[in-house]
Amino acid sequence: MTLHQLRYFVAVVTNKNFTRAAEKCLVAQPSLSQQIIQLERELGHKLLERLGRTVRPTEAGKMFHERAVAILASVDEAKRRVVEVGDPERGTLRVGAIPTVAPYLLPPLITRFLRDFPRAAFEVTEDLTEHTVRGCLDGSLDFGLVALPIGDPRLLVEPILREELLLVTPSGHRFRRKRKVCILDLIGEPFILLSEAHCLGEQIVDFCAQQSCQPLITCQSAQLLTVQELVAAGQGISLIPAMACAKDKSPERHCRSLADSKPSRTLAVIRHKDRYQSPLAARFVEALKYYARACPCPGVTDMAETTSVH
């Protein structure tokens, strides 16, 4: 058995296809096929079912895949830890973050962190909550930045900051003339919602349902930026995280707090409970908390020193 064989096998399972897997692994398809066949021969079991056009793992294959991913992650971690020995400020931090957080929180944070730790390096992976969680579990991420709630008991969840969701309206909207806008004012208002694939989209729907306020959803978009631009274009109003509003300098739209029940979300760092945390990673989490306290952005409040919840 070879680590290459494990890599090839994992690639086939994730791509469900030999040819694409071979491309990803930068080898020719026959080479990959041979290695898989040899792996199966050594183990004495078929790992993959080749049925016509699709490939999927057998029962044994599923089990083996799980272990193979763990082994590869473990190899990777061993390598990275060797680099860290003797210079705890050197190393690569693999950070996952959801798309509604990553562009607003990470760039200033990473910039500042690299000023203090110039020999650190970053690998940022922007993806939905589900994938970020999976990355933390299988070891391909050191930690993830996501919004609560997070349920997995294998993860350590540290709340970092609470972020208000602000009302964003086109500049010329009639709400601008109101002294205050309440949640129930949104009823019947054309509303632009983030796709429910994002946890933020879900959370807004839940919040509105709780407040018995059903806005008139006119449009669903996959990106926060698109939502903002649609608002500017006069297609409706929306609720947007405070940090996204703070970054938004466009004169065509305007952000404000709701007057009565202010919706918010809590961002948290998640990481695997049992996995080793490098000194550098620990420093980054510290920096993150410090940043939350010092954040100049209105609508963002740091968490009181909470103990970790799972």
Added chain:
Amino acid sequence: MTLHQLRYFVAVVTNKNFTRAAEKCLVAQPSLSQQIIQLERELGHKLLERLGRTVRPTEAGKMFHERAVAILASVDEAKRRVVEVGDPERGTLRVGAIPTVAPYLLPPLITRFLRDFPRAAFEVTEDLTEHTVRGCLDGSLDFGLVALPIGDPRLLVEPILREELLLVTPSGHRFRRKRKVCILDLIGEPFILLSEAHCLGEQIVDFCAQQSCQPLITCQSAQLLTVQELVAAGQGISLIPAMACAKDKSPERHCRSLADSKPSRTLAVIRHKDRYQSPLAARFVEALKYYARACPCPGVTDMAETTSVH
């Protein structure tokens, strides 16, 4: 990085010597040297300090060694689990046991188990408590049979049976004429002790100290069998586990229970808390408990259904 390189590296660390490691790995020494050098080059760090005649790992090397052992164990486990898929009664059980237990408990148990599960296989490793514990921790053993106490919090400890330590005397000893022998009768009596490397040796010393009874230790031996033979040869008396007495058919020595405070030890199965337990391994632990209940040997009592202790 290659799995072979990891194996070679681990072999060098355990043997503290390239040449011997190469022999163990069934390759020539230059091949092994090259692979180690390449591994070090890839990681960008020296892993081993070659100082004159001895080799020892650097700081980075120690850390990497720990991970390498875990990775290799994990590869091994993945292989073994593939074999188990589809036939949960097939597989290899890697059992560790201390020398004062292994020859008395395992042979009948394994014989009986193989009658019920003929497609199972065994790999028995007989070694002192410390090594057995280490094997369970690093994954080279599925479980271990040891005597309490066991302190490591990463282990699951299930007490199996309590075994009395019986007094063994030469056939013609004056104790044979006594109706009962008490612990304090042993004072000043020539006593043959098992080497304190064995936990049993330690336990007997502790027990005697507790009872303020200091026998006259005339001889320390590394094997239980040697102790028994020395007793038969009239060199003294000793305390021997009940199962060892039951196996002992020699007419030259005689076993009996102490009349007052009966010393005993508790045997337990230990295994890693987080590691996967194969169905077959679970069946073996069951068989072990069943055997403890049905054990025909006087001085052995099974544990009441206890919850696992750590």
Added chain:
DNA sequence: GGGTTGAATAGGAAAATCCGATGACACTGC
């Protein structure tokens, strides 16, 4: 059926690994 997609096979090239012989170095014993 002809076209397409995708995995296996074949044969030879390229690369990695291995081996024996040898060199370099330190320690040992006289």
Added chain:
DNA sequence: GCAGTGTCATCGGATTTTCCTATTCAACCC
């Protein structure tokens, strides 16, 4: 000191493994 020994690194060539291109074979799709 100085030969002797134990031990790891280096060298050149043999062996084995891996990889690539070209091709075949099988399933699916019109």
